[in-house]
Amino acid sequence: MKKPVRVAVTGAAGQIGYSLIYRIAAGEMLGKDQPVILQMLELPMDKAQAALKGCMMELEDCAFPLLAGMVGTSDPKEAFKDADYALLVGARPRGPGMERKDLLMENAKIFIEQGRALDEAASRDIRVLVVGNPANTNASIAMKSAPSLPKKNFTAMLRLDHNRALSQLAAKASVPVADIDKLVVWGNHSPTMYPDYRFATVGGASLKDKINDEAWNRETFIPKVGKRGAAIIEARGLSSAASAANAAIDHMRDWALGTNGKWVTMGIPSDGSYGIPVDIMYGFPVVCANGEYTMVRDLPIDDYSRTMMDKTLAELQEEQAGVASMLA
Numbered sequence: 001m002k003k004p005v006r007v008a009v010t011g012a013a014g015q016i017g018y019s020l021i022y023r024i025a026a027g028e029m030l031g032k033d034q035p036v037i038l039q040m041l042e043l044p045m046d047k048a049q050a051a052l053k054g055c056m057m058e059l060e061d062c063a064f065p066l067l068a069g070m071v072g073t074s075d076p077k078e079a080f081k082d083a084d085y086a087l088l089v090g091a092r093p094r095g096p097g098m099e100r101k102d103l104l105m106e107n108a109k110i111f112i113e114q115g116r117a118l119d120e121a122a123s124r125d126i127r128v129l130v131v132g133n134p135a136n137t138n139a140s141i142a143m144k145s146a147p148s149l150p151k152k153n154f155t156a157m158l159r160l161d162h163n164r165a166l167s168q169l170a171a172k173a174s175v176p177v178a179d180i181d182k183l184v185v186w187g188n189h190s191p192t193m194y195p196d197y198r199f200a201t202v203g204g205a206s207l208k209d210k211i212n213d214e215a216w217n218r219e220t221f222i223p224k225v226g227k228r229g230a231a232i233i234e235a236r237g238l239s240s241a242a243s244a245a246n247a248a249i250d251h252m253r254d255w256a257l258g259t260n261g262k263w264v265t266m267g268i269p270s271d272g273s274y275g276i277p278v279d280i281m282y283g284f285p286v287v288c289a290n291g292e293y294t295m296v297r298d299l300p301i302d303d304y305s306r307t308m309m310d311k312t313l314a315e316l317q318e319e320q321a322g323v324a325s326m327l328a
């Protein structure tokens with residue numbers, strides 16, 4: 001049996017947390033031969049801590065063979081101590097009357113504190129996934145608040161958008177989801193994201209040629225993927241949780257165990273490729289192998305794509321400007 005690895009999850013007793021921690025403990029994220037120690041962070045309030053206690057009791061009752069230990073805490077440094085992986089799910093939701101700018105600032109406070117705690121306490125090889133919204137900007141803040149950790153180890157979750165796009169494409173083309181490769185979702189995890197299937201293949205042939213419907217692409221597909229989160233809220237009365245947890249598992253599993261050459265979308269700090277300024281946390285196509293991701297480079301960008309990619313970039317830059325004073 002391998003040595004256990006430490007997996008930190010913040011907001012562990014929330015909606016997504018409740019769909020996530022049991023799957024991690026069952027080996028769905030890091031493999032059925034990889035024991036894990038779960039280190040779970042929740043707010044210090046009695047209600048949150050009691051909910052976390054309940055979740056831990058249920059973890060016990062699952063008797064997962066791979067669960068080698070668990071910690072429940074309200075102290076970020078304790079949650080991140082020696083952690084090999086961190087899934088930062090907990091974030092401040094938008095309250096009544098709260099402006100977007102206030103939401104950004106409240107979350108900036110959380111991700112500055114958590115970035116510093118990661119910097120101080122986590123394994124030097126930690127791999128961080130930020131799920132809590134605004135995910136790209138929160139990931140960027142955590143990265144900048146942890147200067148002793150490699151920047152490339154901070155990522156934001158675009159995988160739910162990627163998976164949503166895959167399903168829509170599979171349905172439109174009447175092909176199995178698993179047969180589609182080379183899909184990209186560029187940019188911010190927000191309705192400005194740009195799902196792009198120009199390079200996508202199905203069984204090696206062009207998916208774009210198979211679909212051959214540019215009006216559907218622009219008028220149905222792109223808006224549908226962008227507004228899917230809102231559609232789920234309208235239908236369920238609650239935001240996506242099972243699919244968000246599933247996407248977090250997919251993101252981390254692929255990063256840790258590899259994609260066998262398949263493209264996936266990850267929010268990663270830009271290296272300047274595709275005209276996206278350095279360090280902007282942006283959705284890019286990547287392949288993963290040996291615990292590292294590599295950006296898929298040099299794809300041709302046409303005029304329509306450039307406009308879409310710049311629009312989502314502008315939103316990210318606006319978010320960054322909104323929190324710049326806090327990072328100064």
Ligand code: NAI
Nearest residue numbers: 011013014015016042043090091131132133135157160244
């Ligand atoms: P939730 O409100 O059910 O759970 C969040 C949990 O985090 C709560 O239990 C809360 O007590 C805890 N929390 C809040 N601040 C914390 C902090 N500073 N430290 C530790 N714990 C903290 O929310 P849900 O549905 O689980 O969503 C979590 C986040 O994920 C939200 O920001 C949501 O917008 C985001 N999200 C992101 C997606 C993506 O694709 N990137 C998709 C779906 C949701």
